Amino acid sequence: MTAVIDASTDPDANVERAWAAASTVVDPELPMLTLVDLGVLREISIEGDGAVVAAITPTYTGCPAMATMRDDLIRALRAAGFGDVRIRVALDPAWTTDWITPAGRAALAEAGISPPGRVRAGSGSTGSTGSTGSTGSTGEQPRPVPLQLTPTRRAVQCPRCGADDVELSSEFGSTACKAMYRCRTCLEPFDHLKEI
Amino acid sequence: MAEVHTPKPDEHDNVYAGLLANDAHWAFGTRPEDLRSEDPLAGVDTTVPDGVDPTALAAYCLMLGDDALVLSHRLSEWCSRAPDLEEDIALTNIALDLLGQARLLLVRAAAADPAEVPILPEGSPVPDEDRLAFFRDDSQFRNVRLVEAPNGDFAETITRLLLFSTWRLALFQRLLRSRDAVLAAVAAKGVKELTYHRDFAGRWFLTLARGTTESRRRLLAGLDALWPWWAELFETHQVERSLAQAGVGVDPASLAAEVEAVLAEVFVASGVDRPSTRPGIEGRTGRDGRHTEALSRMLAEMQVVARAHPRGRW
Incomplete structure (x- = not known):
């Protein structure tokens, strides 16, 4: 040592x-x-x-x-x-998939995991919590997070064959951070690291 | 320190290759003593904000933490029993997110007021959050009663998840501005997680409502069974009121308009009428420690092993 x-x-x-x-x-x-x-x-x-x-x-x-x-x-x-x-x-600011580096995204794709897209705006997922000094703001109401009743649409490519004709099997996968997809072209299932 | 053997990357293309990245992960029971401290708030400033009663803050953290802990346990009861593998994984993922929220909130409660933490035999290695989860009796739990009801069928579980996550998402969005930095940070992370939970439940609610006669019948029966507990979520407990006034907590009554609007959106899309408002349940609520028999039974199962081994190391 x-x-x-x-x-x-x-x-x-x-x-x-x-x-x-x-x-x-x-x-x-x-x-x-x-x-x-x-x-x-x-x-x-x-x-x-x-x-x-x-x-x-x-x-x-x-x-x-x-x-x-x-x-x-x-x-x-x-x-x-x-x-x-x-x-x-370090709890604040909260982690976001936007922090995954370009090298990290490339490594994910290389390993057969579809890298996350950019976090969509207005999902309450960006920026700091603003936890400092914002007292007395009781009257002001935050904008509700928009409800989405249709399957999440993402521009996802199959990490194996590159086709973009893919379908979402589940928003939840083998670990907390993944969603499950299936490629309609090569028919292989794959993981997508979901935007958060 | 024991040397950790790290094999060379496996050039064979197989799904297990990643498991060999670091042997230390597989050496169960060999974790050095000094690596066993897992305080999830290590290094986080847990000073109670000025003018806030630490006991009230601890009680408030237990309320929000117990909501998550109890629903997490109920959802995990679906593990290996859901209608299909994808939903099994989804429900247990959601349970895991809620367990994580519960853990931070219970740790925060213990840091605010150590007197809330059950006392165990001297030398017990059980951390504060586990003491709170496994060594409190039912009457010390502060969760709303909606989360403790038995799961019912898949339709009822989905309905409860929709009701709870719609409400909690609205609550956490307001908690982002809490003067307590820990609560604000828990909320910032929770908002992202709860958005996934609510939308998952909303899509299933719509699917079941617009599915077969049987799926719709079950969904409506589940909604009807849960509805008596709905009003309790908007009743303000004294602790919630005082912490809302202090700029630390959220008055749940202030959430009603937004939560009902989101719910109405799901109901309209699903062709479901909102059940008529019934008077809230009189008297003390889950926030006071008043629960149904279902919680006692659930805790008996959840706590039995931990209670049998108060000095156990897990």
Whole structure:
């Protein structure tokens, strides 16, 4: 094992080293994506006491992969020589699939998973919660999220044959973040990472 | 620290290749002691906002958390029993989202007022949210009674999900502006999840209503069975009132117009008449800890293993 690094000596270089180590950690359920590709790893900082703090944001509130991601990050940072590693949960702003990087989208498609489209406007899914300082706004009512009684229409291509004649089998799939589709051309089923 | 063996990527094209990405994930029971802290609010500022009574805030978090926890458990009872695989997966996915919301809300309740958390034998590793979920009695649960009724058939389950998620989505949209940063963040994530839940339930409601005579008959029977519990969702408890006034919570009575409008949209598309308004149930409500027998039975099953092992590590 590498000698333990005193991260407080050269914070800039160590933040860079920590990013390099953390960037190797992959999502346990989508192992073709690193936590950086996924947009889950938000920030790495060095505290005054030399501790490395990695901030991660949950994808779905109930996503059971979060505990594994946390453990894997701690392991990777320790293996890189950082003795004191802490994980901070960043809840605001809420994660969105728009944070998945272009490299991540390409890796998903390569693995047979259709990458998410852009989050549609007006779905209450964009921007910060505005949780700071907006007191006394009781009179003002938010715009209701529009009801959608027809199947969600997305421009989805079959990741196997590239055809765009696909049908939605279910808005829910093998993990919280996926919907299930079927290609009408090659007849193969496939997952689509749904917009959130 | 034990070395973790990470195999080289598998060049064989098979669906199991991804499972081999990291052996650490499969080494059950070997997780180092110091990696076992899983506080989902680690590093999050849980200071109670100025002028807010911590006990009231904890009670409010339990109300919203118990709604999600109890419905999550009911939905998970469908696991392996839904009409087909897709719906089985959908219902359990929704249950998982609600369980996640419940977890954060129960953790937030415990952080606001540790006195709410049941006391277990010294040295018990059971975290606060599990203590709240598994070691409270029925009369300490604060959920609305709509969520505790037995599932009924698929039509009734869909109807309840439509009613509940329409209401909760409207509530969470207002909770986005909560002065409590944790509640606002839970709401921000919850709004996205609940939108999927409501639209899923709305589409099934429409399908069953416009489907066969039998599917329509079952749907209407389910709606009729659940309707007596509907009014309770808009009754304001003292805790809700005080937290709404403090800019932290939402007064459920303020949701009625919007929720009824969304519901009316589904009813019109489905050719279903809104059941006539009945007087709310007199007296104490689920928010006060007054429940039906169904909750006691549900909790008996949900809690029995945890209660048998108060020092258990899971």
